[in-house]
Amino acid sequence: MNPDDIDIDAYVATAAPTVGFTIDPQYREEVTRQFTLIARAAALLHAADDATWREEPAPVFTPGPHV
Amino acid sequence: MTRRNDFAFRIAEAVARGEAKAAYVVEDSLARIAARDVDVGAFTEVLAERARRKAAAIDADRAARRVLRPLAGVPFAVKNLFDIEGWPTRAGSKINRERAPARRDGALVRKLEEAGAVLVGALNMGEYAYDFTGENAHDGPSRNPHDPTRMSGGSSGGSAAAVAAGFVPLSLASDTNGSIRVPSSFCGLFGLKPTYGRLSRAGTYPFVDSLDHLGPIARSVKDLALSYDAMQGADADDAACRPSSLALTAGELTRGADGLRIAVADDYFAHGGFPEAFAAVERVARALGAARRITLPEAARARAAAYLITASEGGALHRRQLAIRAADYDPDTRCRLMAGAMIPASWINDAQRFRRWFHDRALEAFREVDIIIAPATPFAAPKIGQKSFVLDGVEIPMRANIGIFTQPISFIGLPVVAVPAAASGEAPIGVQIIAAPWREDLALRVAFELEREGVSQAPVAAAFL
Numbered sequence: 001m002n003p004d005d006i007d008i009d010a011y012v013a014t015a016a017p018t019v020g021f022t023i024d025p026q027y028r029e030e031v032t033r034q035f036t037l038i039a040r041a042a043a044l045l046h047a048a049d050d051a052t053w054r055e056e057p058a059p060v061f062t063p064g065p066h067v
Numbered sequence: 068m069t070r071r072n073d074f075a076f077r078i079a080e081a082v083a084r085g086e087a088k089a090a091y092v093v094e095d096s097l098a099r100i101a102a103r104d105v106d107v108g109a110f111t112e113v114l115a116e117r118a119r120r121k122a123a124a125i126d127a128d129r130a131a132r133r134v135l136r137p138l139a140g141v142p143f144a145v146k147n148l149f150d151i152e153g154w155p156t157r158a159g160s161k162i163n164r165e166r167a168p169a170r171r172d173g174a175l176v177r178k179l180e181e182a183g184a185v186l187v188g189a190l191n192m193g194e195y196a197y198d199f200t201g202e203n204a205h206d207g208p209s210r211n212p213h214d215p216t217r218m219s220g221g222s223s224g225g226s227a228a229a230v231a232a233g234f235v236p237l238s239l240a241s242d243t244n245g246s247i248r249v250p251s252s253f254c255g256l257f258g259l260k261p262t263y264g265r266l267s268r269a270g271t272y273p274f275v276d277s278l279d280h281l282g283p284i285a286r287s288v289k290d291l292a293l294s295y296d297a298m299q300g301a302d303a304d305d306a307a308c309r310p311s312s313l314a315l316t317a318g319e320l321t322r323g324a325d326g327l328r329i330a331v332a333d334d335y336f337a338h339g340g341f342p343e344a345f346a347a348v349e350r351v352a353r354a355l356g357a358a359r360r361i362t363l364p365e366a367a368r369a370r371a372a373a374y375l376i377t378a379s380e381g382g383a384l385h386r387r388q389l390a391i392r393a394a395d396y397d398p399d400t401r402c403r404l405m406a407g408a409m410i411p412a413s414w415i416n417d418a419q420r421f422r423r424w425f426h427d428r429a430l431e432a433f434r435e436v437d438i439i440i441a442p443a444t445p446f447a448a449p450k451i452g453q454k455s456f457v458l459d460g461v462e463i464p465m466r467a468n469i470g471i472f473t474q475p476i477s478f479i480g481l482p483v484v485a486v487p488a489a490a491s492g493e494a495p496i497g498v499q500i501i502a503a504p505w506r507e508d509l510a511l512r513v514a515f516e517l518e519r520e521g522v523s524q525a526p527v528a529a530a531f532l
Contacts, residue, residue, distance in 0.1 A: 015409040019409055022390075027393065037467070041371035053420055056421075
């Protein structure tokens with residue numbers, strides 16, 4: 001899913017039940033605002049000038065620290 | 068004889084020599100907490116009887132001429148996400164107060180007590196550690212002892228406030244994106260965030276398992292080193308804790324910074340802050356003779372990736388509770404966790420790939436230098452409740468942006484000592500002394516050099532002397 005193309009209102013409305021909760025209407029606006037910030041961060045990563053990081057191996061289980 | 072506002076190592080020396088009784092030191096700490104914590108809000112539990120029993124046992128050992136441990140009689144307190152036997156581990160929340168009491172102390176609490184230190188209480192924190200401010204809707208804010216109208220920093224706000232107020236000389240804290248380094252900066256203290264995997268996290272309430280670190284906050288580098296040395300060691304109860312030999316540091320401090328290649332981080336780390344943040348970096352660089360500049364490429368994207376992983380792992384941890392008890396969360400935490408729980412897996416997969424790439428770039432930089440200096444926070448402590456700040460004419464949200472300089476570093480698990488570096492008479496602000504993985508010793512040596520030269524000092528706040 002491309003973070004630049006996502007319809008955030010629609011996504012938030014449909015995604016919450018798939019992960020096990022419904023969003024009370026009083027929280028909807030703030031959850032949408034927070035997800036907008038998340039999508040911006042994902043878009044920044046997506047648009048990296050140096051994309052060689054995409055050639056890194058997919059995250060795999062390693063028994064121990066990542067560094 | 069009491070040891071009011073003394074460093075931990077001096078207290079331990081005095082107790083070992085028989086110049087001070089552990090019981091007196093602990094009573095003095097308890098008395099100050101009782102008298103003045105109302106002004107700070109650092110403590111959520113005070114463990115007076117437990118502390119008195121431990122202190123009495125230390126004094127009995129001394130009377131029997133048994134050899135005392137390196138932190139004998141040193142009062143300390145822990146962020147309330149550490150397990151304490153007999154108490155629910157609240158992690159700054161309302162919900163966790165209903166948990167069963169912990170059956171034993173967290174691993175690092177046990178190690179510090181085995182080294183002779185005396186636990187006196189549990190400390191206020193941002194809910195579930197998702198915080199840079201030190202504010203908490205359930206317990207109230209932990210206030211900055213240097214100016215109680217200002218933030219202590221978070222999420223380990225109580226851990227810094229308790230030390231800056233002189234209630235204890237040493238505290239334990241956690242750091243996922245900056246939660247040791249930010250409060251250390253705002254409260255003018257030394258804080259150590261070790262390499263990811265160095266210290267056991269067993270017996271603590273998690274936030275983001277792949278980013279969580281634990282470490283000490285203190286008013287002297289020697290106190291950091293002594294406590295860090297006492298807490299090292301593999302632990303099968305934490306899958307991330309690396310089985311490695313001890314790398315003791317306290318005896319190495321006096322080697323100072325001689326021979327170390329030190330550079331100032333430029334590019335991303337030279338923008339986005341107020342003048343006092345960069346003035347502090349230059350003050351430290353001048354003292355160390357560090358003229359060189361170095362770039363950690365794509366640090367802004369590293370922060371973005373850390374933000375995604377934090378939101379996703381944190382949201383996943385709380386997903387079930389959010390479904391049934393959303394109203395019981397701190398309003399500043401709840402909706403961020405909800406949004407994080409819905410992040411598509413492909414975005415996290417990208418963030419993890421980027422993490423590996425950025426880690427390799429950092430290792431390349433550390434082939435050129437031994438130490439990298441960067442700001443700890445973009446400004447000194449803001450007012451409690453402040454929601455935004457203006458930089459270069461642009462209004463920027465406060466809460467998420469306090470950690471802009473810390474997040475890219477903890478993202479790849481590098482060890483950091485936060486050192487106080489404000490100009491004389493100015494509000495506290497800190498600088499990050501960053502080393503290559505597993506080289507806490509180098510960061511501590513540089514911090515000690517700055518302390519020895521008088522560039523970095525961490526006095527008890529004047530109103531609490």
